[in-house]
Amino acid sequence: MLRVPGNRETTVMKIFNLAILILLWQAVLVAETLDAAQILDAALHHVRNGTGPEWSEFDGPPESTSYQLKFEGNAADSEQTLRIAQHDVKQLWSIELNGKKLGRLHRDENAIVGFWSIPKSTLVDGQNDLQISTTSKNSDDILVGDIALYDGAATDVLSECPVTVSVRDKTTGKPTPCRITILHAGRLMTSGAQSNDQMAVRPGVIYCTGDAEFGLPPGTYEIVAGRGPEYGIDSRSLTVVPGKTLALELSIEREVSTDGFAACDTHVHTLTHSGHGDSTVRERMLTLAGEGIEFPIATDHNVHIDYEELADELGIRGFFTPVIGNEVTTKFGHFNVFPVASADVPIPNYKADNWPDIFASIYGTPDVKVAILNHSRDIHSSYRPFGPGHHLAATSTNLDGWDLQANAMEVVNSAAQQTDVMQLVRDWMSQLNAGRRLTPVGCSDSHDVARHFVGQGRTYIRCDDADPGHIDVDAAVDSFVAGRVSIGCGLFADIRINQTAGPGGTVGKSKRYVAKVDVCGPSWMEADEIEVFVNGQSVRTFELKTADRSKPGVKARLEMQLPISANQDAFVVAVARGPGVRKLHWPIAKPYQPVSTDWTPTFVAVTGAIWIDADGDGRFTSARKYATEVCTASDYNSGRVLEQLKKFDSAVAVHAAELLMTDSPDTFVSGAFRDARKSSPVIRGAFETYYDEWQQSQRARAGAAGETGR
Ligand SMILES: [Zn+2]
Ligand SMILES: [Zn+2]
Known part of the structure; x- marks a missing residue:
């Protein structure tokens, strides 16, 4: 829970x-x-x-x-x-x-x-x-x-009192795409404006390229301008009276530098092409620019959509480089794929009833290099990819024998939040321990203009983003596949190990491994802690000083020596967290399929993984591989396996438990499991975790009473 x-x-x-x-x-x-x-x-x-x-x-x-x-x-x-x-x-x-x-x-x-x-x-x-x-x-x-x-x-x-708002970038003095939020007594206030080619309008929200005109009934309002999590906000209180135009100028500036990272939303829908939600594709163009998304992937359900012409027609193509993608929406999971060569190529076979056929069809689509497993803890068409009926979370084993051939997975989906923001982070790190190279993804899954807005969850891809209208798509996709990313919902984090290696990079054998983690965010958002993980295990939680929490830009830097054993390679991930913003200029949504009636609104940033070749054999070895080597070398003799496991961490032990169980299911409980419970706390804990989950999965697969969420 x-x-x-x-x-x-x-x-x-x-x-x-x-x-x-x-x-x-x-x-x-x-x-x-x-x-x-x-x-x-x-x-x-x-x-x-x-x-x-x-x-x-x-x-x-x-x-x-x-x-x-x-x-x-x-x-x-x-x-x-x-x-x-x-x-x-x-x-x-x-x-x-x-x-x-x-x-x-x-x-x-x-x-x-x-x-x-x-x-x-x-x-x-x-x-x-x-x-x-x-x-x-x-x-x-x-x-x-x-x-x-x-x-x-x-x-x-709603048009009695005319208002004009112009929002400038403080640095350039030029109009900037933005989101304007209109509040009355802390609520989103409906204005008299209607969506057109310059404005995307919902109650209390207007996305535009810098200039907006609308009406309001007489009264006192607060107007807030912003542009996603990299910008500060500007706000003003105003009282409007009938018949007299009130002209307001607001200016915002970039507070978080993400130079060298393209802000990508891999999961973007429209009412026009998905048939649900409320954002037309024209409104979508304005919302993308207004939230500062530089690399949007169009992923309507089972269609290939190209934003190129429309973005050009609306005069905002310069703010982003659109990519054709598709949410391949099957009865056995949703997979976002990109880049698709053109809107005219055949769509992948979304009617296939198993993963091998689905992935074959996805990778057979011209130019497609990325397949993301979406919202894997949510139920769609009665199927939950990471539910206990199909998936053993501790080892990331698919219980239907389907190999997950995705090369990325959603870790933050801001429209479909998990009750526990760390759930998918743990699931992702478990996949890495299983030996799968999955790029972590942050995205919005936005179907709307304002309710679940675009770009709240996002993936920063390491690439040249100096000119957002001309991002090199191949270079960005290569970087994405290589895991050179940092993802966030609100916050942004960057990590380096031994000065040189960033996410997606590999560090060779070294005497010391020193990590530096920066946590960044705008002044209107707080970060309160950084947590560092090695092979999915938390090794340090660092609490930010109160005075640093709402600093604009880099709020804090953690520098630490990593506890890495020379016996075992390791991957390192940093997570930053802070309280989720509930104010209505950038509100975080409640969980989509909650598992509790309690909820802690949380903003989060998760870095891509850095790989450490700590055993110095010239390559990265996963926990699964070590476990396989140990079991094979010990001829699956549980006494010898348990002795060997003492050199490794719990990730290796949990995989060894599964390998021993698979090798001799009938004697696992009376043999290996019983002996493991007398072994070290790490090994005992790993075997107990594995066996617990194995039992849960057995019950879920048998459809036992009380087990839901297959
Ligand atoms: Zn979906
Ligand atoms: Zn979707």
């Missing part, structure tokens, strides 16, 4: 008790009420669909299972407008007035002030009946309230 990452102070998200939260909102509302013709309900209400709380922050009893309001009104023969504040909406909730459907709440967990048109002749004299309800089968705790009525059509209400 929930593993505590490092020594962070908080283990679960203990945000305010809901009652206090609602009271706080109430206080804010009184202080900052937006004018309206009629306030129908100033309070905020907790409504629950389903039986139990969706999140522990909602653990108190709800007021009801749907929202109902009866209010006195007057018939109107012109269009009217309804305002509703909503929080944490995940399912589809319909809004009905006097039995007529006005629309749905925004399907978005972020706090939003939304506006809906009321067609003429919907309101009646006397009692009116407003209802907000869902027919979803899934549990969803929401807050709704602050409901008001406006005289006039929504387009008029």
Whole structure:
């Protein structure tokens, strides 16, 4: 279940008790009420669909299972407008007035002030009946309230006070692509703007190339400009009045230097080509530029899409180099592949029913060099690639006998967050111990403009990015495949060993191995710890000084001598973590398929692996290979194997346990396992871990009661 990452102070998200939260909102509302013709309900209400709380922050009893309001009104023969504040909406909730459907709440967990048109002749004299309800089968705790009525059509209400915002890069003085966030009382405020070729618009969010025009109802707002995690933010509070254009200038500057790394999002969808989510492909171009993605891979489901012409038409091709890819969406896992030679080549066979055929088809697609295993802990089409029914996590063994021929795997997927941000990091390091060279990947899996936005998870690829519009695709892909990457959700980390080797590099035999790890982030994001792993084992957790946590750029550098044994090669990975930003200019999303109602929002950076040839034989040897050599040389005699294992770490021992079990399953428990439990703590722990997982997998494969998530 929930593993505590490092020594962070908080283990679960203990945000305010809901009652206090609602009271706080109430206080804010009184202080900052937006004018309206009629306030129908100033309070905020907790409504629950389903039986139990969706999140522990909602653990108190709800007021009801749907929202109902009866209010006195007057018939109107012109269009009217309804305002509703909503929080944490995940399912589809319909809004009905006097039995007529006005629309749905925004399907978005972020706090939003939304506006809906009321067609003429919907309101009646006397009692009116407003209802907000869902027919979803899934549990969803929401807050709704602050409901008001406006005289006039929504387009008029929302354009009463014109605003222009221009965002400049502080260094060049030129307009810069950006995200503009409009907040009222801490909620995303719907503006009067509509998406066009210059702006991608959602409630409270506008992506543009530097200049935006929109309207707002009279009131006081906070406007924030930013451009992803490498830039600082600028914000201003403003009060707007009808009929008078308010012109605002904001400037942002780069705070995190990632020169020599191209910011890549390997997992990008559009409504246009995937058929779900909400971002059209035109809006996607603006969001990519606005989040500072320099190397986007188009990965709609089972299609090859080329952004080239559209990016050119919109005049923003210079901000990034697009690559044609595909999310090969099968019933046995999703695999992002790139680069695809052209949009016209045949798509890989996504109907194949086994990995060997799927990978053959992927690598048979012209030019494809990368196959990423996506969101391997999530269930799609009833299949969870790394579920216990198919996968033994300690050894990364596929229990269906399918070889994982991917050369990369998602470790951070910002739209499909894991409850435990370290889960996929551990899974990835386990794959490396098994001898597979997988490049770690950070990506967004964004289908939306704002809800799960593009580029929050990302992969920095070591290559020349001086001109983002002309990145050498072959060079970047080669670098990616070689593991010369650092991935992040918010934070960025870089690592060097013995001055010279970075991620993807190899260090030869040496007397000492000294690692230097930099953790970087903008001033609006904190990092609080760095953890260093050798062969998947944590060897050091370093806590940042409080004063350093919100520094812009390099927040801290850890320098340490690595505990490396001359008996065994090693790979080294550094992870940086910090509290996830919940503020609405760059909010982190809640887990997609949570395994707990508790959640610690966390930003993370994970470096690619550096390989150390510590035994000096001129190549890197994996834990699996050492274990195989030990077992073979000892003729699978468990006493001799256990004696030999003392020279190695637990990664080798866990693989030896599997090899011994496979060699003689009938005598494993009474022989090797029993002897291992009397051996050193490292060996005992490794054998117990292996046997535990083996039993879990047996139960899952037998479909035993209580075992889910095959
Ligand atoms: Zn997918
Ligand atoms: Zn996807």
